[in-house]
Amino acid sequence: MAVEAWYMDSSEEGQRKPHRRNPNEPVSLDKLKRLGVFYWKLNADIYETDPELERIRKEQGYSYMDIISIHKDTLPNYEEKLKMFFEEHLHLDDEIRYILDGQAYFDVRCEEERWIRIAMKKGDMITLPAGIYHRFTMDETNYTKAMRLFVGEPVWKAYNRPADDFDARQKYLATASSRACFFWVLRDDSSSYMVVRLKRTLSWR
Numbered sequence: 001m002a003v004e005a006w007y008m009d010s011s012e013e014g015q016r017k018p019h020r021r022n023p024n025e026p027v028s029l030d031k032l033k034r035l036g037v038f039y040w041k042l043n044a045d046i047y048e049t050d051p052e053l054e055r056i057r058k059e060q061g062y063s064y065m066d067i068i069s070i071h072k073d074t075l076p077n078y079e080e081k082l083k084m085f086f087e088e089h090l091h092l093d094d095e096i097r098y099i100l101d102g103q104a105y106f107d108v109r110c111e112e113e114r115w116i117r118i119a120m121k122k123g124d125m126i127t128l129p130a131g132i133y134h135r136f137t138m139d140e141t142n143y144t145k146a147m148r149l150f151v152g153e154p155v156w157k158a159y160n161r162p163a164d165d166f167d168a169r170q171k172y173l174a175t176a177s178s179r180a181c182f183f184w185v186l187r188d189d190s191s192s193y194m195v196v197r198l199k200r201t202l203s204w205r
Ligand SMILES: CSCCC(=O)/C(O)=C/O
Pocket: 068, 085, 095, 097, 134, 135, 136, 146, 148, 158
């Protein structure tokens, strides 16, 4: 089953709670793609030898990887780190995470400034694009083990919002809006003439 995502309610109650709206307002994988968030489902039981993971790493250039176990007994400065992860922030590079065990939430800001909560479970791998505002929290189980991947030498630096002046943010906004426009045309009218024209306008090859 694909990853589940939904628009969050606006309650201030515990960050680890699901914060679904009532009725629930699900978010599709297509919507996530339009935001530049990409998803794979893998078999985490064989991550050490998984040819599918190898293929993705080669294809995407994810040369670096390490594993982080997030639990109060395993992560030094657990509370402080969780507080930091939950601040709305961006990175200048893509954030790539693969859940090997346990579960947790990533929240991403959509174009309308609403929070989308992505429920990450064992076997879920996502990339959050450079420049997207997001945050991370444990859920009520308080445990996850994740593989962190990176293109080249990792840079973990996070910039809390507001961080609008960074090139990565401006680039993100430009590509997200062209992507949204492109998907809109595809949905509205997939006539090849329109699509080709739009690709040209956006300099897409
Ligand atoms: C699951 S890894 C911890 C979270 C993190 O590294 C990050 O940058 C969250 O946005």
